[in-house]
Amino acid sequence: MKHDAVPSAQSLELLRRLVAFPTVSRDSNLELIGFVREWLRPFDADIRLTYDAARGKANLFATLGPRGEPGLVLCGHTDVVPVDGQDWASDPFTVVERDGRLYGRGTSDMKGFLACVLAVVPGHVRRGLRTPLHLAFTYDEEVGCLGVRGLLDDLRAAGIRPKSCIVGEPTLMRPVIAHKGKQSYRCTVRGLASHSAYAPYGVNAVEAAAEAVAFLKGLARRHRDRGPYDHGFDVAYTTVHTGVIRGGTALNIVPHECQFDFEFRNLPGDDPEALRAEFEAYLRETLEPEMRAVDARCGFTLHKLSEIPALDTAAEAEITALAQEFSGSTEITKVSFGTEASQFQVAGVPTVVCGPGSIREAHKPDEFVSLEQLARCESFLRGLLARCC
Numbered sequence: 052m053k054h055d056a057v058p059s060a061q062s063l064e065l066l067r068r069l070v071a072f073p074t075v076s077r078d079s080n081l082e083l084i085g086f087v088r089e090w091l092r093p094f095d096a097d098i099r100l101t102y103d104a105a106r107g108k109a110n111l112f113a114t115l116g117p118r119g120e121p122g123l124v125l126c127g128h129t130d131v132v133p134v135d136g137q138d139w140a141s142d143p144f145t146v147v148e149r150d151g152r153l154y155g156r157g158t159s160d161m162k163g164f165l166a167c168v169l170a171v172v173p174g175h176v177r178r179g180l181r182t183p184l185h186l187a188f189t190y191d192e193e194v195g196c197l198g199v200r201g202l203l204d205d206l207r208a209a210g211i212r213p214k215s216c217i218v219g220e221p222t223l224m225r226p227v228i229a230h231k232g233k234q235s236y237r238c239t240v241r242g243l244a245s246h247s248a249y250a251p252y253g254v255n256a257v258e259a260a261a262e263a264v265a266f267l268k269g270l271a272r273r274h275r276d277r278g279p280y281d282h283g284f285d286v287a288y289t290t291v292h293t294g295v296i297r298g299g300t301a302l303n304i305v306p307h308e309c310q311f312d313f314e315f316r317n318l319p320g321d322d323p324e325a326l327r328a329e330f331e332a333y334l335r336e337t338l339e340p341e342m343r344a345v346d347a348r349c350g351f352t353l354h355k356l357s358e359i360p361a362l363d364t365a366a367e368a369e370i371t372a373l374a375q376e377f378s379g380s381t382e383i384t385k386v387s388f389g390t391e392a393s394q395f396q397v398a399g400v401p402t403v404v405c406g407p408g409s410i411r412e413a414h415k416p417d418e419f420v421s422l423e424q425l426a427r428c429e430s431f432l433r434g435l436l437a438r439c440c
Contacts, residue, residue, distance in 0.1 A: 058425035059170055063153075066166035066425070067146045070155040076130040076193045079107045083129050087111055087188060090169055094176045096186075099209070101201045108190040110202040114211075115172065116180025121214035123439045124185040124400065125172075125432070126199075126391060127165045128192030131157040137416035152419040159408030163420040164219030167407065167428040175436045184436065185213055192391055195235070195357030199391045203398045212399060215370040217435070218392040219406030221413060221420070222384070224427045226374035227404035229283065229385040230393065231290075232361035234323045235314040237354045238263060240298070243346040244307035253305030254342045254349045257298040260309040263351065264293045266333050267313055270326060281318050283385040289317045290387075291326070312356065316387060319363035327353075359389035360397055362404070374403045377434035378427075386410070405431070 072083040088098055088111065097114040108130075114122070134143045134156055141147045143156040153163075168186060175184070190198035206212070220227075240260045245253030271291035280287045291313070298309025315323040334351045342349035364371060366383055375381060388410055392402040407424035 056426060057422050058167070058429050061170040062166050062425055062429060065169050066153065066158065066163055069162040069166055070146050070157050071144055073144050074130050074157070075133050076191055077133070080129045080190050081107065081109060084109045084111050084188065087169065091115075091186075094173060099205060101198075101205045103190065103198070103201075108198065110190055110198050111186070111188045112202055112206065113186040115176050115184045115186070117183055120183060121212060122183025122185050123435070124187050124213045124216035124395070125168050126187040126189070126216055126218045126395070127161050127168070127220075127406070128189045128198070128391065129162075129165070130190055130193050131160065131162075132193050132414045134416070139416045143416075143418075148422075151422050153422065153425075154417055154419045156418055158420040159221045159418050160410070160413035161220055161406055161408070163221075163408055163425055164406040164428060167425060167432055168219070171429055171432040171436065175433075182214075182439065184439075187216075189391060196359050196389065196391050196394055197357075199394045203394060207398065213395075214400070215373075215439075216392070216395045216400050216402040217370070217374065218390050218395070218402060218404045219428070220388075220390045220392075220404050221406050221408035221410050222386070222404055223409055224378050224405060224407055224424060224431060225380045226371060226378055226383050227386050228362070228364040228366060228368075228371055228383050229319055230362045230389055230404065231284070231316045231318060231387050232323060232393065233314055233316050233357065233359040233389045234327065235312065235356040235358075236327070237310060237312050237356055239352045239354070240309040241349050241352070242305065242307045242309070242342070243349055245305045247303045247305055250305050252345070253307075254345050255305050256309040257306045259338055259342060259351075260296065260298060260311050262338055263330075263334060264296070264311060264313070267291050267293055267330060270330065279318065279321060281385070284318065284387055286387045289315065289321045289323075289326075291315055316389075317361060319361040360393040362390065362393040362396055362402065364392075364396065364401055364403055368401045368403075370401045370403050373435060373438065374405050377431045377438070378405055
């Protein structure tokens with residue numbers, strides 16, 4: 052599909068405005084949401100806000116055009132990851148253009164998509180929409196797709212069920228129909244402190260944690276070597292990963308506590324609960340008896356940190372065909388990172404992921420999106436809205 056070589060001035064200005072809101076997940080996004088709400092005010096948008104428990108963050112769900120029938124959702128998250136400790140060549144919250152690229156936190160993940168949506172939608176509203184168009188701008192995607200759950204609960208209670216959805220995560224404008232699920236956990240190990248000269252009289256929480264982490268590594272190797280496999284993914288098997296571990300105070304003290312965080316990223320159809328159950332059985336049946344023979348209070352506690360279901364949209368779905376047609380890409384792909392798309396699918400809304408930029412630029416210092424990618428996104432949105440709305 053043909054598209055302009057450069058994006059509109061409107062998209063560029065909107066991207067600058069959106070990036071200037073420092074919506075790191077730990078902070079509020081309400082200023083950005085207020086800006087979007089005012090931007091949509093002239094277009095008779097029906098706007099619903101859903102807040103987090105502290106009312107410091109909000110999702111925005113806007114309906115434009117006719118009411119009362121299923122419509123297309125364009126969805127994106129407003130939060131970005133922190134810049135702490137990263138070496139940026141320029142202010143991460145000020146968009147800087149260099150060599151056809153726009154640098155700034157969130158340019159790729161995923162305020163570039165949001166800017167294109169806000170730039171393209173008004174023209175279609177003015178010409179008249181035949182069916183509803185919904186915009187869903189969410190909070191706390193980066194910390195476990197938390198905000199979208201409240202948004203979908205609100206829609207369910209209000210009897211609003213969209214027809215289909217595009218989530219604009221960075222895919223280089225290639226339609227993505229599947230991604231892995233994710234479950235993350237924190238494991239706390241309780242041991243018994245003692246002088247290290249008398250280590251047999253204590254229970255070493257760090258060593259117990261190490262044995263547990265080694266078991267998780269064994270699960271990872273098993274999936275790597277034996278599958279199941281889906282070679283449509285860039286990593287074709289379910290992965291198991293431990294990312295954080297903390298424990299111990301001094302070498303001459305047997306540590307009484309240790310914590311580690313781990314995750315499963317599962318292929319669609321591969322059950323992460325079965326992996327968790329296998330791991331927990333190893334803790335209870337193999338490690339804990341030896342620990343509790345010294346002190347009955349010792350052992351392991353698992354706490355789930357987050358859960359994102361896998362996405363698996365049919366290649367034959369209408370929204371898949373539309374995404375292929377207007378992206379100009381005949382290929383459909385699968386990715387290992389999670390998105391809010393699977394939450395919409397669980398709610399009964401067929402969903403595809405397609406947006407400007409590369410996920411390989413996300414979360415890094417000097418994150419960028421190219422002008423060419425934004426131009427392709429605008430073209431994609433214009434074609435999609437002309438057909439669907």
